[in-house]
Amino acid sequence: MSTLSAIVAGVTYRSRNGAVEALSGVTLDVASGEVVVALGASGCGKSTLLGLFAGFVAPTAGQVLIDGVPVTGPGPDRAVVFQDDALMPWLSAEDNVAFGLRLRGVGRAERQQVARDLLRDVGLDGFAGHAISEMSGGMRQRVGLARALAVSPRFLLMDEPLGALDELTRERMQMLLLHLWQASGKGIFLITHSIEEALFLATELVLMSPRPGRIVQRYRPDFARRFLAGEPIRAIKGDPQFLAMREDLAATILAGDEEYARHG
Amino acid sequence: MDKTARGHGWATLATLCLLLALWWGVTASGLVAPLFLPGPGAVAARLADLARHGFVGASLLQHAGASLARVGLAMIFAVVTAIPVGMAMGLWPRVNAALDPVIEFYRPVPPLAYLPLIVIWFGIGEATKVILITMAIFAPLAIATASGVRRVDPDRVRAARSLGASRDQVVWLVIFPSALPDILTGLRIALGVGWSTLVAAELVAASRGLGFMVQSASQMLVTDVVVAGILLIAVIALVLELLLRWVERRFAGWSGTR
Numbered sequence: 001m002s003t004l005s006a007i008v009a010g011v012t013y014r015s016r017n018g019a020v021e022a023l024s025g026v027t028l029d030v031a032s033g034e035v036v037v038a039l040g041a042s043g044c045g046k047s048t049l050l051g052l053f054a055g056f057v058a059p060t061a062g063q064v065l066i067d068g069v070p071v072t073g074p075g076p077d078r079a080v081v082f083q084d085d086a087l088m089p090w091l092s093a094e095d096n097v098a099f100g101l102r103l104r105g106v107g108r109a110e111r112q113q114v115a116r117d118l119l120r121d122v123g124l125d126g127f128a129g130h131a132i133s134e135m136s137g138g139m140r141q142r143v144g145l146a147r148a149l150a151v152s153p154r155f156l157l158m159d160e161p162l163g164a165l166d167e168l169t170r171e172r173m174q175m176l177l178l179h180l181w182q183a184s185g186k187g188i189f190l191i192t193h194s195i196e197e198a199l200f201l202a203t204e205l206v207l208m209s210p211r212p213g214r215i216v217q218r219y220r221p222d223f224a225r226r227f228l229a230g231e232p233i234r235a236i237k238g239d240p241q242f243l244a245m246r247e248d249l250a251a252t253i254l255a256g257d258e259e260y261a262r263h264g
Numbered sequence: 265m266d267k268t269a270r271g272h273g274w275a276t277l278a279t280l281c282l283l284l285a286l287w288w289g290v291t292a293s294g295l296v297a298p299l300f301l302p303g304p305g306a307v308a309a310r311l312a313d314l315a316r317h318g319f320v321g322a323s324l325l326q327h328a329g330a331s332l333a334r335v336g337l338a339m340i341f342a343v344v345t346a347i348p349v350g351m352a353m354g355l356w357p358r359v360n361a362a363l364d365p366v367i368e369f370y371r372p373v374p375p376l377a378y379l380p381l382i383v384i385w386f387g388i389g390e391a392t393k394v395i396l397i398t399m400a401i402f403a404p405l406a407i408a409t410a411s412g413v414r415r416v417d418p419d420r421v422r423a424a425r426s427l428g429a430s431r432d433q434v435v436w437l438v439i440f441p442s443a444l445p446d447i448l449t450g451l452r453i454a455l456g457v458g459w460s461t462l463v464a465a466e467l468v469a470a471s472r473g474l475g476f477m478v479q480s481a482s483q484m485l486v487t488d489v490v491v492a493g494i495l496l497i498a499v500i501a502l503v504l505e506l507l508l509r510w511v512e513r514r515f516a517g518w519s520g521t522r
Binding site for chain 1: 420427429
């Protein structure tokens with residue numbers, strides 16, 4: 001069991017128009033075995049929050065901790081999956097997956113074995129030697145996921161990993177993600193702007209609001225566990241309870257927008 | 265061959281045939297005297313003769329070899345200096361701020377303009393030519409490398425760092441391969457610049473080389489050697505270009521496909 005915690009008073013960027021407060025007063029824990037999803041429109045600070053967890057961004061005030069130990073930079077205990085795959089296009093699928101192991105000096109044969117097993121786990125059996133440029137967006141995201149898993153991270157940080165995929169591919173990836181999560185028990189932090197995706201995947205859902213970025217609501221949906229218990233995805237997404245929560249979230253987001261429009 | 269040219273090879277061929285016919289026409293009809301422009305047949309015969317007997321004390325192979333050796337040596341010097349310098353410029357804005365003005369200052373100056381200075385400093389030997397051509401190649405290669413490094417997707421660097429890459433690993437396993445397509449394109453352009461500079465340099469101070477051969481032939485009014493030499497210079501440039509395109513496809517074929 002591990003917990004990745006952000007206790008952050010603020011993150012301020014210096015921009016051409018002066019200081020911009022990207023995040024303000026955010027406290028959030030990602031524990032092993034949880035899927036924490038940050039939902040919000042662009043500019044709500046969810047990417048900054050992921051950057052904090054990953055160690056790409058340092059808080060202006062506050063800290064990020066793993067089991068009480070401060071995070072000082074990026075590291076393989078928190079592997080990141082990016083929206084635009086961020087793969088190395090000159091490497092084959094297999095070498096991309098094995099990239100993190102190569103950095104550690106793991107031998108070729110062992111790397112290869114791990115990479116092939118992971119490619120099979122993400123449904124890319126037989127694609128080891130394929131070039132990244134020959135792969136579809138969905139396949140690339142699977143490679144990105146396998147690459148992150150290869151370094152045996154304690155936490156998976158996912159920056160809108162399914163945002164660029166078509167509807168059907170997206171749903172398949174959601175199911176794959178939950179199965180991998182169940183098998184590994186890792187702590188996952190995922191950001192998305194899709195209400196439905198957030199509800200389906202999250203064990204904890206935080207709704208974020210912009211200017212400055214902050215958490216405005218927290219929910220604890222149980223649809224992910226219901227899916228893993230055997231309930232079909234379509235039944236869950238058509239469940240009146242699911243639809244009611246989706247509408248409630250949409251209304252909350254809309255009300256926040258109007259509030260902002262009234263008061264600036 | 266470029267994608268745009270594929271399937272239109274006949275148009276290229278037609279132009280070549282037309283030019284050749286025109287060349288043959290104006291010379292065979294006596295419209296232009298052989299002193300000004302010898303016919304294709306005469307030039308071809310002269311080429312065969314040059315290959316057998318050489319010209320002013322050196323064989324054709326020695327002339328071409330002298331030119332190629334100079335450009336090859338300069339290329340090696342430029343690669344081992346310009347690529348690291350360009351990498352440093354791309355990685356660290358401070359290095360860029362320090363070196364960019366120098367490179368941008370001399371880059372637009374035609375190499376032949378500073379050739380006299382190099383001759384004063386280094387004489388008319390081999391060193392001068394290799395230095396001149398190295399300088400001509402250095403600037404475009406360093407600039408292409410720096411801009412390639414700057415264009416690297418920041419997420420790719422973040423991905424590597426979150427997988428545990430050290431600073432050096434990020435540079436050599438992520439940034440360098442990411443920039444390689446730009447570096448190779450820069451190299452191809454630089455080689456073109458270098459080749460034309462070299463041949464021009466040989467017009468001024470040399471006793472061997474294709475540029476020298478053309479220059480001395482022109483002084484002796486052996487026009488067929490002049491034309492043959494020009495054709496040979498063009499063909500070698502084309503072969504070098506195709507060679508580097510092949511290298512680009514082989515080592516950076518992944519770029520442009522996404």
